[in-house]
Each structure stands twice: as structure tokens, then as C-alpha cells.
Amino acid sequence: MIHFKGINKIYPPDTAAVKDLTLHIKPKEFVSIIGRSGAGKSTLVKLLTAEERSTNGKVVVGGVDITSIRQNQIPSLRRQIGVVYQDFRLLRNKTIFENIAFALQVCGVAPARIRDVVPQVLKIVGLPDKADRYPQQLSGGEQQRVAIARALIHRPKVLIADEPTGNLDEINAKEITDLLLKINEFGTTVILVSHDRHVVDGIKKRVVVMEDGKVVSDKRHAMYDL
Amino acid sequence: MLFVSIIRAFMFAGQSFWRNFWLSVVTITIITLTLLSVNSLVILNVIGDRSINILKDRIDVSVYFKPEVTEAQAREVRTFLSSLAQVNQLEYISQQDALEQFKQAHINDSDIITSLAELDENPLGATLRVTANELGDYPEILSILDGSQYNEFILEKNFNNHQEFIARINKLSGNIQLLGLVAIILFMFIATLIVFNTIRVAIYTQRDAVRVMRLVGAPNWLIRSPFLIESFLYGLIALGITIAIIYPLLRTIQPHLSTFLLLVDFNIIDHFNSNFLIIFGTQLLGIILLAGFSSSIALRRYLKV
16 A cells, blocks of 8 residues: 655755655554654655655555656645644634535535535544534534544545644543544554554554654554654 | 636635735736826827827928919929829819919908909919828929929929927827836836735735645645636736726817817727727736736745645
């Protein structure tokens, strides 16, 4: 599904964020990537979404080498990869329904289809009755679920969660983690980047440890151990 | 799907326009000023050209024959002049007609009329009024006449030389055009900067939405196009306002064209109407290019898609 082959990412003049990284992620896998600040986790996410280009090496997603992907092909890649962030990135002047619908509108989906799909996704994330609310009227956990719903709207093969529980309390963090696991059970590959020990330990899936731009540990059914 | 996306692009553009309403007003104002300066130059050009053409038409050479020259001899001279390539038109005024015209011109001068009545013979000779193809042909025609065998028939040659006046008008017109051009270039430069800044602010105002659009895989053209559409909208509205200002202005100046510039048969409003597409179509194209160029630079710099 996802292959990082000998990836190096150097930010000018000479900051190596990722060093000779090789990592394979299979379809439908749930992988937690952990490490200290500056280990290169976020850079890895950016390389996967083509927000950054590797200095050398290859990134292959779904059999397609995205290392030298053209600018006009990036949107297509991003529709196959859903991403949620710590800060939710919802639009405060739009309702929950409109926030999720926006992701479809900007990809040219017809209004009738949007009216069908959005309620379905809201149901998956457990917010069927909150469609008319605004983000600021929801709790942090609910907002993150909306962000996940938006990330799922194109039925991506991969869902990346970059510190999704960073702004949440323990209870909400657990809900989010459970939701990610549920999404993974539906067949979506999930990559979780997290500092949260409790979250990672609760999942008991594959854990990849990064340090200084390299993978230093890669264990199945592992715990948070830096 | 494409049609839906295009409609949405227009909707996003409209939203951005309203969100930065006062900035939009400023941008439209600057573009309108640019277009008004262009149209002022067009008006001056049109009036200047017409005035000069009228003056050119009034330039001619009048050849006055001696009273004893017969009509046959005068017609001989006429035939000779009509063979010259430089001559455009010839008007022959017979002795009798010349006398009648003279009497008409001095109808209120009783002394002259009384003196004429006392004469037995017509004191005036026939007249040939010569119009040349070009202004520069007149000296040549006069020179040819001077050197010809017919010179002995000629009492006097009168060259109504408005050439100096035309040269002055040309110079004045040229100076005004130059000033106008400088004003246009200045306004265009300011308009380019204003549009650039407005789009930059629009990108900043919409940064959250743009970020989400990039995140969810919106096509690049759909991210960029609302800003381009917005800049075109500024140009279109500015042109509409310009037209709304120009036509009343033309109605105001039209009466003065007849009075002060002797442009009796010229209607500047009709001129603008019959050349509407060329005049305003060219301006629309120009303003779209300017807005497109300016906003493209802003997008490339600040949007990063």
C-alpha cells in the first residue's frame, strides 16, 4: 500500500528531517508512528500527502510513485488520502453539514449526491443529530469526529491522523481512537501519529518508533516505548 | 460536474467580493479612473481628428483671373490644372458669378454697391478654386502655375493657409495625448498594484477555506479560479461604471462641439455608439488582461497551489 524507500528529506541549508528511511505499510493496516518532537513524524506525513518532496528516495502509494508527482496530480492523490490534524481545521462560519459538504463541493460533486452522502458519514462518526450546529457549538471530541467525517468523505484508502487527540481529554481521546479503529475495521489503512502514550498503548497494533529522522523500532502489537 | 464546479467558482468569487466589500470598492474605483483616462484620450483624439479634417477641407488656393481674360482662356487654365496629379478638385466661378458673389458679400456696404453700379463693365475676373490632394501639394501647384504659360492670365493667387494653425493644433493634440498617455500608464500601474493587493488580501481572508480545499483534494483550478473571477469582476463593474459616466459626459460636451469647435455635423455620441464594440470591447479586453496578469502574480506568490 505505502512504501517509503530510502527516503531523505533535507531542508535547506542542511537540516535532515528524514534520513534514509525505509518503511512499508500494508493495506488495511493500523500503524502508530511515535517519536520525540523533531523525529520526523510530521515530515513523513507531508511526504505522503505531497505537501513536501523528498530530497531523494521513493514514496509509493497504492502502486503509484508519488515522489515526482506533477502539481496537477496532487489533488487526486489527496482525495485518496484523508488527513485529520490536531487543530481540526474546520470552517467556523459553516455548519457541520456544510463543513463536510464543502469537501465534496470543491471536488465538483452534485448537490443531490452531497445531500445523500453527508448524513451517512455523520452517522458513521456518531453525529447524525449535529448537522446544523457550528463547530464552536461542539466539544473538542465532536469537532475531531467532524474532521474525521470530512476526511472520509471521498472514501480514501488511507487515513492519516496527525496528533488527533492532542487537544482532547482522555475520554474524548478514547472515543477518537475507537472511531479510528472502527474505520480501520472497515478496511481503511490508518496511520496514527501520536505523542499520547495512552492512545498508543490502548490500540495494541503495530508501532513504528522514529528518532532523528530514522525508524529505530518497528514492532507489531507494541506499546509506547521511546 | 464541471458545470457545477464552474458555478461554485463564481459563487466563491462573489462571496470573497462581499467579504472584502470596501477593498473591492477601492479596487473598482482605481480601475474606473484608469478607464476614464483612457476614454478621455479617445474623446480628445476623435475631436482633434475631426477638427483637423475640417480645417484641412477649408484649405484651398483661389486663382483670380484678370478681368480681360476670356472664359475660354479661363477654362483652358482649368483644363491644365485638372491634368495635374496634385489637384483633387476644381471649382470654376465665372465673371458674372464672381460679381454676384461679391455683391452678396457686400450687400450692406452701400458705397461698394453704388460704385459697382456706376461701372460699365464687370471689374472682376473669373475665379478658379483649387483643392489639392495633400497639404504639401499646394506649394507645388502654385509653383507650376507660376512657371506655366498661363501665368499672364492670372491677377492674383490667394492661398488660405491654415497650415500653421493645423500644425499648432497637431502639436497641442500631441501634447495632450502624451499627457493622457502618461496618466493612463500611471493609473494602469496603480490599478495593477491595487488588484494585486486586493487578491492578496482575498487569499489571506480565505486562507482557512483554501487550506481545507487543498487538504481535501480540490482541483488546483477550482482553488485559483474564484480569485481570477473576482479580479475580472472588478474590471467588468469598473467598465460598466465608466460607460455610465462617459455617456452623460458626451451629452454635456456635444453642444459645445458645434459652438466652439465648428463641428456642426459631428455627433460624438453617435460616433461612440457606432464604434461601441471596438472602443469598449478593447477596454474590456485590456482590463481583463491587466486584472488577470496582476492576480496571477498574486496567486503564484501567495496561494501556492
